[in-house]
Amino acid sequence: MRNKTLHLILQSLFLGIAGMIVIFCFFIFLGIAPFGNRSLVVADANIQYLDFFSYLKDIFSGKNSLNYSFSNSLGGSSIILLSYYLSSPVNLLVVFFSKSSLNSFYDLAVAIKLALSIATFSYYLRVRFKNKLRTIFIILLSLCYGFMQYNIAQSNNIMWLDGVYMLPLILLGVWQVSRGKSSCILAISLGLSLIFNWYTGIINGLFSCFWLLFEIALSPENTPVKHQLRSFAKKIGIFVIWSFLGLMLSACLLLPTIYALKNGARGAFDWSLLKNAFNGSFLTTIEKYSIGTSSTIDGVALYCGSLPIVAVFASILSHKVTIRKKIVILTMTTIVLAIIYWLPFSLLFSLMKQVDSYWYRYSYVASFFLIFVAAEYFSNLHFDKEDLMDIIKGCFSFAAIIILLYQFKNYITINQLKATLITVIITTFLLLLSISLKNSKLKKLVTVGLIFSVIFELGLNAKQLWLISTNPDISYYKGYVSHQQKQIDALKKYDSSNYRILQTSSRQKTKDNLTANYNEALAFNYWSPAGYVSNMNPKQLELLSLLGHRTEQERMSIVNSPVLASDSLLGVKYILSDYKINGLHKVRSIKKVNGKTVYKNPYYLPMAFTNPMNIAANLNTWNTFEYTNSFYTELAGKKLDLYEPVRYTTRTNPNGTISYTLNSKNKKSLQLYGNIIWSQSNNGNQINVNNVYSTGYAKWLSPSLFYIPTGNGQQQVTINTNIQQSAIKTQQFYSLNLQKLKKITREIQQKSQKLSFKNGNIRGAIYSKENTYLYSTISVERGWTVKVNGKVIHPQVFAGTFMKLPIKAGNNKISMTYKTPYLGLGIIVSILSIILIIIYLIVIKKYINKL
Structure with a gap:
């Protein structure tokens, strides 16, 4: 029996290998990497997944962490990244590819998953139909499954393909159950499917419920109705037991994933x-x-x-x-x-x-x-x-x-x-x-x-x-990645302290200067407010939105324009920009790459500092400028108006669009910002910002608050739009006083605490002459164990999400350790499932066979 099973497996694998050869022939004919300059990396694969695979490479090399990463927006657990995007076993091959050649890795991974679909479907047909189905039909139908429209069309969503090659194995187990037999293959394949990708794993599990009824109906029993009902109930019971064992097997990832999903921005049904x-x-x-x-x-x-x-x-x-x-x-x-x-x-x-x-x-x-x-x-x-x-x-x-x-x-x-x-x-x-x-x-x-x-x-x-x-030219990606990594490495060598980085330009832009590439911090291993995953931290999104970085569909924050006072609060010390920003200092020792120059922000706040004020910074207004003023007022302990309204005039053009003229004082100590609140969006909307840059606006991926560069001797600033006046609710134009910002931030910088920041692990000692508070731009999340002088404490919250610790006068030893919630429990449940399956195979199954 074992030899026969092995023979069927080898036959199926051989067909899968043959299918892989066919795929490579397609690739060669179409010029797809690694055999050409085209790639299947388009849409979300280009926007997100390449950066995720770069991140995975850094994890394997020990440069980043899955448990907790400061590269994940304002910091957080990466369990969702793992269980949705990265947990496929095929992704282990990423270690053999450089970051600049990830297009080739991606295409190869697609080919492997299509070949696995052919192999598992072939095995399904050989077992399910035994000797009834001719070999030629097994070959042809397996090819049809491997190359079906879904697999080709979803090649740019590679994580969903794991569900495709796992489905035949799950339904093979369902067929065994429909015959009244126990089925280890159901538990193991369902569990692995959920581990490889929880999304398609759940889909497979749902479909298996319908498939069980279908298989039972397809092969009726020639027995009295009473016996049929008893048999039906027995089959349902067996299915529930083995499906539950499959869920238990996947608990190592599924339990922490469910918790993260529940607490994410899109957790509600x-x-x-x-x-x-x-x-x-x-x-x-x-x-x-x-x-x-x-x-x-x-x-x-x-x-x-x-x-x-x-x-x-x-x-x-x-x-x-x-x-x-x-x-x-x-x-x-x-x-x-x-x-x-x-x-x-x-x-x-x-x-x-x-x-x-x-x-x-x-x-x-x-x-x-x-x-x-x-x-x-x-x-x-x-x-x-x-x-x-x-x-x-x-x-x-x-x-x-x-x-x-x-x-x-x-x-x-x-x-x-x-x-x-x-x-x-x-x-x-x-x-x-x-x-x-x-x-x-x-x-x-x-x-x-x-x-x-x-x-x-x-x-x-x-x-x-x-x-x-397909992406018709992957050479640009190779050059961009290589140069960008060198710039980030040079910046880390120039400044090895703890800080965040913001950039005004990324690898990809639309024609109207917009982007969805917000995961370059993950790709190049630095810390940034930007991030784009399917399940963002809702409190972080809320704060970022209030600080001027608009939230897009609860998936990302639009972080492509500097908002200096806000970014300083977040610990942004450097900005990679393709245009000059008033008030920042160019870092001349680091080369300009990919059109971006490194600028230092002298107003940044440290990521950990003490302040005797009991700061709450509650999110109690929708106005970014008013909120920022109130935040800094709490920090200073006195009234501060960093932002002041700017006088402006509006002009309605003959076509119904609107333009603005601002009276600019043109002082080096001022920065100008605008925020046009729209009631309607339109894909064609754009604004021209003082003839320095243009950007899409009031549309998908567009910012709301925007920086307005000014030139030498310029007395007036113009903002031209093609937006209909009827689509605009209101508008705000403010100037930021850099002298006031400099004064308050220098005071706080002097209270900086030199803690050791590592992903999921923060250590340090603080001496204070008086009772005070330690403020940190680390989000309060379940998973952090915070100790002060060895005693576990529950951190307080300021700014809706960040951590505040009461510190007593004298010496204080600080330690913060992050562990992914429910990961340990999930691992225990998975191990228990494995033990139960082994007990069945070694003991119970042998006992049943003897009866």
């Missing part, structure tokens, strides 16, 4: 989305089963080759397939389509969150079902004349329906329609020949032709999608 409505039409699914199509909100694209769809139609039309089996399959088809289109099910499989991009992230489960139906059909064929006619009817029925649907509403182009019809007819023709020919040599030749035909049509689909969604 979107119950308002729960409506009895549909996203689109079921019929769209058929028309979109075409080469080169993509999923949109009104229709899912499930293309996975001609073979599965022809077999599905043939199965429906065949007289050999029993009415009962047709009803079961059509019922499951309705459920699968409901998962796609019916809002309650769609919301469930979107994990109760609003989805506004990458539509139907779980649609691979629908493709799995489609290919499974094809496998079920082919496994019961006798390949007689009636079977051949069913296949022909299936082919032309699909062709007729897609042509008919095309006449009513064009979700596809005429070229996509033609390509789909031609490949369907050719593949069907070769299929018919391969199963009807008697001559063995000719049969083998046609069979080889059938394999190449399937590879060709899947490759044609991949070509259409990858050419649209």
